[in-house]
């Protein structure tokens with residue numbers, strides 16, 4: 001209507017209507033497609049939840065079998081992509097490898113590229129689904145190859161009779177019960193982490209997915225861009241910050257002094273506070289229980305005691321109480337991943353694998369929106385105008 005609103009960082013702008021995820025920050029509730037996150041974690045696998053997010057309803061038994069088979073059938077990556085990944089520097093960051101390898105995937109599927117086949121390409125539901133199976137299937141394989149590359153070991157091929165999370169742990173070669181089967185309790189714990197990270201409405205990377213996807217580019221390129229947004233320390237990096245903070249506190253006796261520094265604004269209590277949750281983040285409640293189970297299996301780290309005591313003291317402190325600061329999803333997730341043996345540079349990778357389900361759900365919702373237009377925000381120009389041109393030879 002011609003009225004321009006100035007809203008830096010989109011603090012007060014809704015860019016889409018959505019039926020995917022509801023975050024009720026006051027109550028501390030998270031729902032996917034209307035279902036409470038607690039019920040989904042209790043009863044579903046990650047792939048079942050991915051189906052729900054992308055297709056809008058929980059699958060029947062037959063639909064779930066079909067979905068799992070199709071995703072697992074697409075776990076292999078082309079040998080040329082494997083070769084390409086091997087050319088990264090020996091110490092390449094796994095998230096950098098993941099972003100570029102997902103972007104590279106777009107060059108393997110000519111039939112999936114609207115730049116070659118036309119802007120209406122993704123009206124074709126089968127074609128959409130195929131790319132969804134490929135992206136969900138190949139992301140854990142790329143992630144595991146990136147990890148194996150970093151530690152200088154041969155890449156492992158997927159094993160499709162394992163479930164999604166087991167297969168990922170197998171390819172990483174983490175804490176197996178036998179040579180081939182990752183410990184089921186560990187696989188379940190990671191599966192729960194995946195469910196909790198699968199979507200969180202219009203977060204930075206999901207907004208990036210919609211923004212880039214609105215140009216009708218292929219989904220591999222859009223997912224690579226979304227993963228790029230997630231790589232940033234303000235988005236996917238806070239759980240690593242929690243670990244550094246706990247290491248620095250070193251002992252429970254140092255907690256009171258640390259909290260004093262926080263209250264004096266010398267530093268932040270990482271893993272606390274949230275733009276939307278003004279109550280306990282429900283994901284943190286679940287992860288606290290998962291952490292206890294993982295530590296039971298893998299052994300406790302001294303950092304866990306510090307985290308539990310830090311949380312208890314902060315929740316009694318007036319500074320945190322009056323500002324409604326509670327633990328968020330990152331407070332315990334880093335501890336869990338560390339106990340499972342993942343290095344910290346894998347943390348954003350572990351976030352990207354499940355969040356791809358959310359990105360793809362938003363991509364589909366956007367494509368099906370009859371009012372879809374290319375995202376193109378406005379700006380307020382504050383530079384100079386009307387300058388006289390000076391030829392190069394006369395500039396001083």
Ligand code: CMC
Pocket residue numbers: 200203235238262267268269270271272273274275276323325328329330
């Ligand atoms: N430690 C100490 N003080 C804090 C913290 C914290 N973690 N978070 C907020 N505050 C204070 C802040 O200083 C301000 O105080 P005052 O009113 O005296 O100025 C008040 O609480 C309100 O904070 P805000 O900065 O206006 O809140 P925000 O919505 O802009 O920031 C946040 C939200 C998550 C960026 C912030 O809480 C923070 O930096 N937390 C630590 C980093 C972290 O854990 N990030 C992960 C977020 S969850 C990831 C996800 O869902 O994707």
